[in-house]
Amino acid sequence: MKSIRILSSRGVQLIAIVLLFYICTLPILGVIFYGVSAEGDPMTAKDYLRLLGLFRNSVCLSLAVTVLAVLLAILATFTLFRLRFRGRKVLRVLMLAPLVNPTFVGTLSFIMLFGKRGLITYRLLHLNVSPYGWQGVLILQVLSLTTIAYLVLSGAVGSTDVALEDAARNLGTPEGQIFWKVTLPMMLPEMTAGALLVFLASMADFTTPLVIGGNFRTLASDLYIQITGVYDMKLASITGIFLLVPCFLAFCLQQHLSRRRKYATDQSTGQSIEYDFVAPWVKGLLIAGTSLLILFFMTIVLLEAEGQKTEYQQENAGDPGQLHIVHPGNLDVEVA
Template sequence: MDKNKKKFDVWHVITISLIALYALFLLYPLFCILKESIIANGKFTVEYFIEFFSKSYYFETLINSFVVSVCATVVTLIIGVPLAYFYNMYEIKGKSIIQIIIILCCMSAPFIGAYSWILLLGRSGLLTNLIKSLTGFTMPSIYGFKGILLVLSLQLYPLVFLYVSGALKNIDNSLLEASENMGCSGVRRFFKIIVPLCMPTILASTLLVFMRAFADFGTPLLIGEGYKTFPVEIYNQYFGEVGTNHNFAAAISVIAIIITAIIFLAQKWASNHYSFKMNSLHSVERKKAHGISNILMHIYVYFIVGIAFLPQIYVMYTSFLKTRGYIFVGGYSLDSYKRIAGDLWNAIGNTFLIGGIALIFIIVVAILIAYLVVRRRNLMNNIIDTLSMVPYIIPGSVVGIALVIAFNRPPLVLTGSAIIMIIALIIRRLPYTIRSSVAILQQIPMTVEEAAISLGCSKLQAFFKVTVPMMANGILSGAILSWVTIITELSTAIILYNRSTITLTLSIYVQVSRGSYGTAAAYATVLNLITILSLLIFMKLSKTKEIAF
């Protein structure tokens, strides 16, 4: 009888538990949002979908999101790919500081960039007034399409830089030497050798940039003015001050899910088409450029990085300016910091408490899913892998609304609590740590665990005591990306928060929306300092001077 009795398998229990959790906190909310889009007054209807496509105003928001996302993606590729090439192939002075600045550019909340550029190039902006007083020339308006494109491009090009930097590190230097011996060098080598070798990674970064641009909520809300985009319209339909239509908001959300899913599948097909493996026996060695090429290269790197980081420097600067009410006046003071002192610790506490709890769950769940996907491949674990990527392609505002619809009534009421914010952050930011954990686990041979098992460890002990420590760098890389995106999250948080769960990012947004730029700058400076500290801790723990995805 004992022989026929199946041995208890803890991993099978973990698989079922994860599927159940995804069913409850992801599939059920998405089903609720689908139901609300097609059921009105107890009857089936598609009138909200017809209304969206029949009225030019609503359809234009979709076109606007597409146009600005495609343009931002193209610009980030034009900026990011050459920047990664110069940085990894040649000696650039101050490269360590440059990389930290590049990372900070993409790690800050996107709408902070929009707010910063308004302070610089807005109607009464610093540079706008300076240029007009010196030359008499009136700068073109920063608001609308141009402003959104500027902010998103400078915000998201670091993602391309980091992804392509990772790919360049995997190129074998002997390939480049061989191409150079055959007369293929310089610009020709870049397009003929480097770009094709990096194509899978370039496509991956293209998807990430497009999704981030398409789902961005804060930037078009602050700087878009009349240029309405998809996420903003979803928010307005659900929480607008003029009037709300929850069924219509749900219909727009379903359209967003379908569109992003199509884009994701197209990118996945393209990635598979260009898929190949590279093993770098001899890593690329940086060379020192000479003459005019060296000068132009440094000018390009410093100019791009400087322009992208300028808004953050100016925000930090304005946080120390004297203010009278909402207006900046001459001189410097700590008035803005004094005004936020009462609420600052509450916002910091919520940021670390909510974000910290979410990050702990993210790390644990990511490790478990990585093991199931790599070591125990089967249908159920493939389903978990697929479900884990769904939030990666859904706009944050859609996730937030779906959770509100699903959990605002018995038997499980979570709306308005910190728990629903934690769940949203786990769902949204888990894919980053999963992907980096899977990537590192695939490089660790199974024989390591088998040796531990042969010495008396159980499969679970062998994984957690032997394999997980070997995965540390991969887990840490994903965790830092998850953490920084957690503390700068806006699109989901703005739908789910209340006064008792307000975070630093939400505090910045509230102050900007009130026109209190001094206190907003003070909050933003504190958030930037926390981001810098997080990156420094990561680099210290991982014992690396360079970061690449």
């Protein structure tokens, strides 16, 4: 019986390896092989320089998005899980609002808020600024991907063993040093995991640069254009190879950092993870910053819901002369 169980477990492992190779590894090898060996016009130095420029844009953008998203996620996680205040359970739920808002939908909402005729920039602040360019892509990706890092970090904070923090506190260590030398190092594996997810999502995002990037292009957006617009599969495959390299290196780096820092903790004692000693001004600043971030999330979600409602009213209106249209570039356009 024991030998049968061993054979069956090995059979399951073999099937899993074959499926993993067929689903994940084989398509990647196919893209690499097609990009290297496919017939077509040879790649010129100009083409490679253009791909290197797109590579730089993608990596720099993804690194900036990763740093900002993880920092905001740390701010929100510690505020909503380690501080005591009323309404934090509601804020935890609202923090997940971007998950129900697709990237393309959030892009349109962002244009409605910060476009040249946006609700905030034009109506409230009377500014004539353009949201198009790398700045708009950066802001949108940070807002949409912060929640991913927050989900990973919230699980780590919720299972933190505070015994180490209490031990450091009993030895007279200041709260700031406890945070930097005890709390954050214990969360490093989760922080790197969240950073990896954000980096990969930013590298793979092509809708945001296409809609709001203007002349700013990334490898993912150019890959989409090569497939659907130009239909140059050879160039698209080579672009995919350029896109694969930083993603694979980021995965290897995350695995290396996670293996260097592993901690065995025990949260079975049911101890409270909330901070007891926080300066009132620090607590107020953290709550205000997190609330402002969540308010921005909800504004984008509710604005898009209102836009869909307006579109539905347009489709079912009886008199075309009374239509009230919400347009991304110009928030309010009346049709006479």
